[in-house]
Amino acid sequence: MGAAVPPGIPLKFGHANIDIRAGAGSARGLERNADTGAVFLLTAASRGLGLELAKQLASRTQGHVIASCRQPSKALELQALAQSHPGRMTVLELDVTDQASVDAAAAHVAALHNGRLDALFNVAGLLGDGRATPGPERSLGAIQRDWLRHSMEVNVIGPVMLAQAMAPHLRTTGQGRAKTPSVVVNFSARVGSISDNRLGGWHSYRMSKSALNQATKCMALELKRQGTWAFAYHPGTTDTDLSRPFQANVKPEKLFTPAFTVGRMLDLCDNMDQQHTGGFYDYSGTFLLW
Numbered sequence: 523m524g525a526a527v528p529p530g531i532p533l534k535f536g537h538a539n540i541d542i543r544a545g546a547g548s549a550r551g552l553e554r555n556a557d558t559g560a561v562f563l564l565t566a567a568s569r570g571l572g573l574e575l576a577k578q579l580a581s582r583t584q585g586h587v588i589a590s591c592r593q594p595s596k597a598l599e600l601q602a603l604a605q606s607h608p609g610r611m612t613v614l615e616l617d618v619t620d621q622a623s624v625d626a627a628a629a630h631v632a633a634l635h636n637g638r639l640d641a642l643f644n645v646a647g648l649l650g651d652g653r654a655t656p657g658p659e660r661s662l663g664a665i666q667r668d669w670l671r672h673s674m675e676v677n678v679i680g681p682v683m684l685a686q687a688m689a690p691h692l693r694t695t696g697q698g699r700a701k702t703p704s705v706v707v708n709f710s711a712r713v714g715s716i717s718d719n720r721l722g723g724w725h726s727y728r729m730s731k732s733a734l735n736q737a738t739k740c741m742a743l744e745l746k747r748q749g750t751w752a753f754a755y756h757p758g759t760t761d762t763d764l765s766r767p768f769q770a771n772v773k774p775e776k777l778f779t780p781a782f783t784v785g786r787m788l789d790l791c792d793n794m795d796q797q798h799t800g801g802f803y804d805y806s807g808t809f810l811l812w
């Protein structure tokens with residue numbers, strides 16, 4: 523007689539949604555926003571969601587914003603923004619694919635901000651337009667080694683190495699440290715969800731964002747012990763250079779403004795709690811399946 527089939531192992535698939543209705547969430551992030559000593563660092567502040575985030579951090583928080591980008595001299599709107607917030611915003615050169623640049627950013631936080639960082643926003647991302655670039659690919663046969671490697675560098679290796687470099691500065695446990703948990707937000711995309719993949723294609727982008735989601739889970743489990751929370755964020759299709767070549771079939775009500783999707787991301791930061799760290803969330807606070 524064969525052995526009885528054991529019952530299925532109960533699996534916890536994910537995380538609770540984040541309630542972003544005013545007054546409904548934890549509101550822990552409000553302490554961070556009101557703290558004049560808080561320090562916020564973001565990548566890709568030159569344009570798109572990063573530029574919008576620099577604007578919203580300047581108005582929504584009282585702390586110092588380190589708005590990084592690859593070529594500050596060409597980021598004229600960002601430079602003007604920094605000038606209109608004297609003493610509250612620094613424009614820093616940072617290419618996430620260059621380890622020396624990542625290390626220099628960590629040294630900057632150590633030297634100029636006493637090694638304090640309250641939030642890291644990994645915004646930089648690469649999709650390509652499918653015309654001037656090999657990606658996003660429509661088929662397995664279209665994948666090019668160099669493009670896949672570069673997508674991994676920008677979309678996952680860069681954010682991971684930046685989080686690694688900043689982790690000591692993000693610590694909030696221990697004597698003399700801020701008591702509000704710090705936060706890491708990794709800008710991901712729903713197409714990085716493996717269970718949601720019904721169409722295929724966009725290989726390099728999908729793979730890199732799936733890897734970023736796994737990296738987010740790993741770092742969240744580890745950094746929780748030092749009072750740092752992390753989540754991966756899907757902004758939804760937002761009107762930026764990245765999505766512009768692919769907007770033709772997007773319904774107008776499904777094409778969001780940068781102001782909306784960045785504002786919602788900050789709402790998630792404000793209202794999240796420890797139970798949400800490591801999750802993958804969209805602009806409504808809904809947990810997305812991996």
Ligand SMILES: NC(=O)c1ccc[n+]([C@@H]2O[C@H](COP(=O)([O-])OP(=O)(O)OC[C@H]3O[C@@H](n4cnc5c(N)ncnc54)[C@H](OP(=O)(O)O)[C@@H]3O)[C@@H](O)[C@H]2O)c1
Nearest residue numbers: 566568570571617618646647709711759760762763764765
């Ligand atoms: N827009 C959407 O519909 C959408 C949807 C889902 C997810 N996302 C994600 O949201 C994030 C922001 O997207 P976006 O729409 O703002 O894109 P975007 O308008 O195309 O801007 C891309 C940004 O990434 C920067 N960047 C590229 N390579 C970099 C590097 N090596 N080091 C540092 N910065 C680098 C660019 O800097 P330069 O100006 O120097 O090129 C630019 O600031 C991305 O991670 C993207 O995958 C966007």
